[in-house]
Amino acid sequence: MPALTPVNPERQRKKNRMKIGILGGGQLAQMIALSGIPLGLRFVCYDPVDDCCASTVAEHISADYDNRKKLAEFAGQVDIITYEFENVPASCVRYLNALMQEKGSAVFPGENALHATQDRLREKQLFEKLAIPTPAFMAVNHAEDLEQAVRLLGLPLVLKSRSGGYDGKGQSVIRNEHDLHEAKKAIKHDQLIAEAWVNFDREISIIAVRSRSGQTAFYDIAENTHQNGILSTSFNRPDDAMQKKAEMLAQRLLDELNYTGVIALELFQTGDQLFANEYAPRVHNTGHWTIEGAACSQFENHLRALLDWPVGSTRSIGYSGMINFIGELPPVSDYLSVNNAHYHDYGKEPRPGRKVGHATLVAASQDSVKKMTETLEAQNRGLARQ
Amino acid sequence: MPALTPVNPERQRKKNRMKIGILGGGQLAQMIALSGIPLGLRFVCYDPVDDCCASTVAEHISADYDNRKKLAEFAGQVDIITYEFENVPASCVRYLNALMQEKGSAVFPGENALHATQDRLREKQLFEKLAIPTPAFMAVNHAEDLEQAVRLLGLPLVLKSRSGGYDGKGQSVIRNEHDLHEAKKAIKHDQLIAEAWVNFDREISIIAVRSRSGQTAFYDIAENTHQNGILSTSFNRPDDAMQKKAEMLAQRLLDELNYTGVIALELFQTGDQLFANEYAPRVHNTGHWTIEGAACSQFENHLRALLDWPVGSTRSIGYSGMINFIGELPPVSDYLSVNNAHYHDYGKEPRPGRKVGHATLVAASQDSVKKMTETLEAQNRGLARQ
Numbered sequence: 001m002p003a004l005t006p007v008n009p010e011r012q013r014k015k016n017r018m019k020i021g022i023l024g025g026g027q028l029a030q031m032i033a034l035s036g037i038p039l040g041l042r043f044v045c046y047d048p049v050d051d052c053c054a055s056t057v058a059e060h061i062s063a064d065y066d067n068r069k070k071l072a073e074f075a076g077q078v079d080i081i082t083y084e085f086e087n088v089p090a091s092c093v094r095y096l097n098a099l100m101q102e103k104g105s106a107v108f109p110g111e112n113a114l115h116a117t118q119d120r121l122r123e124k125q126l127f128e129k130l131a132i133p134t135p136a137f138m139a140v141n142h143a144e145d146l147e148q149a150v151r152l153l154g155l156p157l158v159l160k161s162r163s164g165g166y167d168g169k170g171q172s173v174i175r176n177e178h179d180l181h182e183a184k185k186a187i188k189h190d191q192l193i194a195e196a197w198v199n200f201d202r203e204i205s206i207i208a209v210r211s212r213s214g215q216t217a218f219y220d221i222a223e224n225t226h227q228n229g230i231l232s233t234s235f236n237r238p239d240d241a242m243q244k245k246a247e248m249l250a251q252r253l254l255d256e257l258n259y260t261g262v263i264a265l266e267l268f269q270t271g272d273q274l275f276a277n278e279y280a281p282r283v284h285n286t287g288h289w290t291i292e293g294a295a296c297s298q299f300e301n302h303l304r305a306l307l308d309w310p311v312g313s314t315r316s317i318g319y320s321g322m323i324n325f326i327g328e329l330p331p332v333s334d335y336l337s338v339n340n341a342h343y344h345d346y347g348k349e350p351r352p353g354r355k356v357g358h359a360t361l362v363a364a365s366q367d368s369v370k371k372m373t374e375t376l377e378a379q380n381r382g383l384a385r386q
Numbered sequence: 387m388p389a390l391t392p393v394n395p396e397r398q399r400k401k402n403r404m405k406i407g408i409l410g411g412g413q414l415a416q417m418i419a420l421s422g423i424p425l426g427l428r429f430v431c432y433d434p435v436d437d438c439c440a441s442t443v444a445e446h447i448s449a450d451y452d453n454r455k456k457l458a459e460f461a462g463q464v465d466i467i468t469y470e471f472e473n474v475p476a477s478c479v480r481y482l483n484a485l486m487q488e489k490g491s492a493v494f495p496g497e498n499a500l501h502a503t504q505d506r507l508r509e510k511q512l513f514e515k516l517a518i519p520t521p522a523f524m525a526v527n528h529a530e531d532l533e534q535a536v537r538l539l540g541l542p543l544v545l546k547s548r549s550g551g552y553d554g555k556g557q558s559v560i561r562n563e564h565d566l567h568e569a570k571k572a573i574k575h576d577q578l579i580a581e582a583w584v585n586f587d588r589e590i591s592i593i594a595v596r597s598r599s600g601q602t603a604f605y606d607i608a609e610n611t612h613q614n615g616i617l618s619t620s621f622n623r624p625d626d627a628m629q630k631k632a633e634m635l636a637q638r639l640l641d642e643l644n645y646t647g648v649i650a651l652e653l654f655q656t657g658d659q660l661f662a663n664e665y666a667p668r669v670h671n672t673g674h675w676t677i678e679g680a681a682c683s684q685f686e687n688h689l690r691a692l693l694d695w696p697v698g699s700t701r702s703i704g705y706s707g708m709i710n711f712i713g714e715l716p717p718v719s720d721y722l723s724v725n726n727a728h729y730h731d732y733g734k735e736p737r738p739g740r741k742v743g744h745a746t747l748v749a750a751s752q753d754s755v756k757k758m759t760e761t762l763e764a765q766n767r768g769l770a771r772q
Contacts (some may be wrong), residue, residue: 003499017733030423031424034423034424035418037420037442037443038417038418038728038729038730038731039718039729039731040422040715040718040731040732040733040743042442046588056428056443057423057442103763123587210517261683295725295726295748296726296728304722309718309719309722310719310722310723312726313725313726315726317703332425332426332695333695333696336447336690336696337696337700338694339699340681340682340698340699340701342424342682343424343425344424344425345424345425346426347403347426357426362681
């Protein structure tokens with residue numbers, strides 16, 4: 001990547017304030033903008049959805065990701081561009097990056113970070129190259145590859161589409177001969193990857209941030225649970241025995257990618273071993289607790305990193321638990337009546353499997369945050385079943 | 387005030403989200419909206435200034451406060467109305483209140499809270515009625531009243547316009563015969579109030595919140611300094627010896643006014659005595675530290691109170707220091723390089739004496755927050771003098 005003209009912090013003191021472009025206008029874009037407006041930043045989001053979440057706090061360009069005219073208009077309006085989801089088409093980012101580089105700026109995180117994560121095979125190969133342990137894997141393109149995968153990786157194994165999947169979509173588990181038979185029938189020259197099953201003790205993630213000039217910081221790891229492939233809860237884990245190891249693995253990614261912005265690395269833990277599952281080159285759902293639970297949130301730190309401002313403190317404020325609201329929102333009063341509970345409503349229409357909000361609880365002890373969160377979460381799931 | 391139909395919290399789960407109207411579109415309105423958007427609330431601000439701060443995060447109706455047509459349009463769009471400054475014309479609030487009451491809502495805090503604070507004489511009389519100690523005072527309408535004020539209150543005394551003043555505007559100190567002579571010449575049937583001079587040890591304020599159903603909470607008191615009549619710094623004071631006394635005084639106001647929302651009571655301390663200076667029926671500059679320094683900010687709690695949601699925890703997170711940026715902004719990097727410093731840029735044009743932003747520092751000890759804040763504040767003032 002060519003050397004960049006540093007963004008001038010003085011610009012934001014002017015009337016025409018610094019404008020940040022965000023590809024995608026969902027809740028992540030909204031939370032980025034909410035954290036940046038107090039810093040004097042202004043936002044433009046680019047999202048084909050007319051009534052997207054972020055449009056309440058940002059100018060909104062509503063167009064498809066392959067609309068060159070609108071993309072050029074977008075690039076012309078902003079000082080720097082980032083994205084809130086990694087499935088943004090590579091061609092779109094390449095086009096915008098070229099436009100931004102003409103004016104001494106760029107799209108951050110860089111295309112290289114996006115390139116690797118848009119294909120699970122490339123992603124796993126990157127982990128291998130960096131000696132980041134990852135479950136054994138194999139490319140699967142034909143029915144016969146699947147037979148070999150079973151021989152090499154054993155059963156159960158996880159079959160995933162190489163691109164485009166999120167929230168557990170595009171994944172299936174092959175547990176036995178029957179599943180294998182069904183999968184072989186279904187496979188149609190798809191680009192797939194087979195991964196060995198990991199009998200993990202827990203799922204964790206680490207959120208890291210690296211600024212344009214290389215200042216790096218890590219949040220406390222989060223311990224995560226999923227329901228039907230969708231993140232359900234995250235708990236920060238101050239002073240966890242795995243913290244240093246997780247940081248070391250994330251650091252390898254940051255260095256290799258010469259990374260700018262916030263990154264999330266998801267890991268499986270078995271005994272004292274960590275296996276990388278995937279990384280996301282963006283702010284991440286398992287870091288939402290940082291809004292109220294850390295000195296400086298992942299959202300503000302993402303912006304600071306992009307603008308090469310000093311990275312903010314990632315220190316945890318006590319113990320946090322985050323509960324995702326999937327499908328629909330629970331009554332706000334159930335949550336706000338709990339001391340130190342914070343309620344987030346993304347402004348989205350209810351729909352099964354959709355992330356429509358979350359809550360974060362902050363407490364002085366791990367036990368109490370765990371108990372409070374689990375009580376509320378159970379209530380919330382009971383509600384969703386009604 | 388008639389009984390109100392309770393605002394239905396379920397409404398905010400619908401597509402047409404609950405809309406809060408704010409009279410005034412300055413930084414306070416912006417901070418209210420920034421705290422409410424994550425809760426799924428949407429905002430409309432009413433401000434004659436075209437490019438007001440809050441217009442980045444709220445719909446904006448740009449019209450004068452006596453434009454009945456526009457006021458009616460405003461009331462028609464929102465579910466509840468509040469205000470960010472107490473100098474909003476009483477007739478405007480009365481008109482809006484009538485419109486809102488037709489649909490079972492109202493303007494909060496109530497007209498009674500506004501009525502008393504819009505005239506310093508009425509405000510002092512209210513303090514007297516509630517046995518809230520306040521400096522001795524006297525109405526001054528003619529030059530001869532001034533003579534009597536000097537006899538009764540002694541010198542120095544403070545002469546203030548009864549209405550419209552803020553940030554030290556409309557005030558003068560009479561210290562000697564010369565000042566008295568000048569004041570007598572200048573006085574022209576103005577509605578003034580003379581107040582005895584208080585040789586205070588410190589200025590403090592207490593921010594309280596009371597919901598529509600009467601749930602009440604108090605933040606830790608703040609110790610404040612002023613420069614040229616404008617708030618310069620605020621430090622929260624957890625476990626202060628004056629906390630209970632300040633709460634008791636504020637409680638009397640809340641009860642008397644059957645108050646809804648956040649209120650700020652400014653007090654002078656002399657020895658272990660407190661004297662009320664004034665109150666503000668709104669979110670307050672001396673409560674800005676609560677954004678990062680308390681579990682739930684004054685802005686979110688103001689909204690919770692209006693909507694009769696459970697009041698959030700007012701607990702301090704460590705020790706906070708807030709520095710106002712007056713006239714112009716210091717370079718953002720000076721502040722962000724300090725651990726746990728938060729920078730707020732209101733998006734206003736620089737202008738002498740204008741509040742254009744603030745910073746809050748949070749630390750684990752009172753000493754360290756004091757030292758850090760004072761260093762930065764000195765730097766900031768040095769910069770302003772250049």
